[in-house]
Amino acid sequence: MTRILLTGITGQVGQELQQTLASLGEVVSVGRDRVDFSQPEAVQQVMETVKPTIVVNSAAYTAVDKAESEPDLANLVNAVSPGILAKAAKSIDAGLIHISTDYVFDGTQSSPYLETDATNPLGVYGSTKLAGEEAVRAACDRHFIIRTAWVYGAKGKGNFVKTMLRLGADREELKVVTDQIGVPTWSKDLAGAIAHLAPQLSANTAGTYHYTNSGVCSWYDFAVAIFEEAEQLGFPLKIKRVIPITTPEYPTPAKRPAFSVLSLKKVSTLLGTHPPYWRESLREMLAELKATGH
Structure with missing residues (x-):
């Protein structure tokens, strides 16, 4: 019987994973109330108690700008605890699936990043996530590190889509950066892919993988698409104009990759x-959001 330990269940990916992993075996889901990743000893403890065959770690410190002023906390959650999780997984011969980010790259490329391309994070968030990857690789040979990007979903608290819908209901005009290029990823698609990959985790397939939705856009393109799709679905919107701006016109504490x-x-x-x-995934997510009223 496969026993899966799933961490980070209050996040938007964690909530979807609870459903997609259920068909693979017994899922033991833990949130921050049971395992706080800022307290590494709790991570060790839960591994000893649950003794899983596979660990899926979706717990992370994801507040990109806030991380600049909380580097120690971000490091504990994103680097130290995943390392402990990986060591514990190795000791009980469990596989580990760990979610990472496009922010391990500096964004200076103009073609899609391969798993083997050089990393060079621009901020604390990316640096701590990269340190987490390295800790997992060093401690547990049977691992999948899955880098993803621009994640949003109907579940979970804040994300770009929900922010745009909230602002678009109140304002006629919004400014959104047009010179950061990437790919939005629906948390449900990501969770489905992870459930599909989990049974294939072996010494032969282990390693780093990139998963996002297909295609490419800027944050500006994404915002425009959100409003077009939401309008068709009958969301209450006041928005009339989305104005493209450059990154320097919207300064943030953390630097972000221009192309990821x-x-x-x-x-x-x-x-x-x-x-x-x-x-297409955005359209499905908005339809779900409309139906469930999240």
């Missing part, structure tokens, strides 16, 4: 299919 499109070739081979196009 991830290559999907490697993961598509293992999945046997190409990830869905980002705009």
